[in-house]
Amino acid sequence: MQTAHTLDVLRKLVASLREDGSGERATIGLVPTMGALHEGHLTLVRRARERCDHVVASIFVNPTQFGEGEDLDAYPRQLEEDAAMLQREGCSLLWAPTVEAMYPQGFVTNISVSKVSEGYCGADRPGHFDGVATVVCKLFNQVQPDMAFFGEKDFQQLAVIRAMARDLDLTLPHVHQIIGVPTVREADGLAMSSRNRYLSSEHRAAAATLPRAMKEAIARIEDGQEVPPTLAALEDELLSAGFDSVDYAALADASSLAPIDTLSGAAARLLVAARIGGTRLIDNMAAG
Known part of the structure; x- marks a missing residue:
């Protein structure tokens, strides 16, 4: 090389x-x-x-x-x-x-x-x-x-x-x-990132809640549950798990990234950013 x-x-x-x-x-x-x-x-x-x-x-x-x-x-x-x-x-x-x-x-x-x-x-x-x-x-x-x-x-x-x-x-x-x-993930589902190394062992364990909670939210949305309360529950779960704050949790059109409240058959994406122990983690998953 x-x-x-x-x-x-x-x-x-x-x-x-x-x-x-x-x-x-x-x-x-x-x-x-x-x-x-x-x-x-x-x-x-x-x-x-x-x-x-x-x-x-x-x-x-x-x-x-x-x-x-x-x-x-x-x-x-x-x-x-x-x-x-x-x-x-x-x-x-x-x-x-x-x-x-x-x-x-x-x-x-x-x-x-x-x-x-x-x-x-x-x-x-x-x-x-x-x-x-x-x-x-x-x-x-x-x-x-x-x-x-x-x-x-x-x-x-x-x-x-x-x-x-x-x-x-x-x-x-x-x-x-x-x-x-496609995103490469750790064994517990956390998206690989250079910033993951900033996490303490305690925060790293709690960070695995992010992909798990996202998958659960997508399943509920695909099952027909309303998007706003589902996203609110996602944020609550992250905060309860030890995250300091949630910058955003949104369902968006996968092409325009415009926020949407329902799945209409077009490709959609769940986008989340949250902070834990001073580290900002982002993730996204396909929905619909």
Whole structure:
């Protein structure tokens, strides 16, 4: 596995990967990450390897998607360990830019995606999705992959990225397909996340209530029970289990992310964010 820290080196290495020796254009899959890799990230790499000739993974803790008081400084950074994991999974190229390489002096551009970025995590983290859209747009321009792979755990983020790529005509030639990969979970159902490591053993045990309560709420909704009281009961269950607060618990249209109060046959998603022991956990599951 090769590693690039500057854009000129990245472009040379990507161009080299494109040439497979047979005259055919090799395909490239991009897996954007902020590092602190776990099985969820590695699953994205494996999916990319299944569908592409080469995998380019990026590791960049993006400062523009962290708000004031959030955990930018505390966010785990373990580039050497992450690189070893990527190499074991058959990644061809690691793009690990510095902040200065990604946002050179004088950088003044910001991408804002309305509607799908509003509400949910967008309401609780102002400016977060602007930072996500801007850095992912840059990654698409820098690597120009055939496919890009994102975990469905960050479902609103995936919707923002798809809207941004569509509206800015990035789908061709920059990235042909944006692939959502189902959430990878621990044995007790908790969605894998780099932030899970912040949880104490007590809080980690209580956190397993989140996926369990979500499944129960979905079952009740699919059984015809009213959505608002079902979501209220979900919030109460989380608070009783030891969660400090619930930022949101909503049933939404899976495409527009508009809140809905009934299942109508269209794909729907239960979206939840809750805080426990100072750690903010998010999850989502299909409904209907």
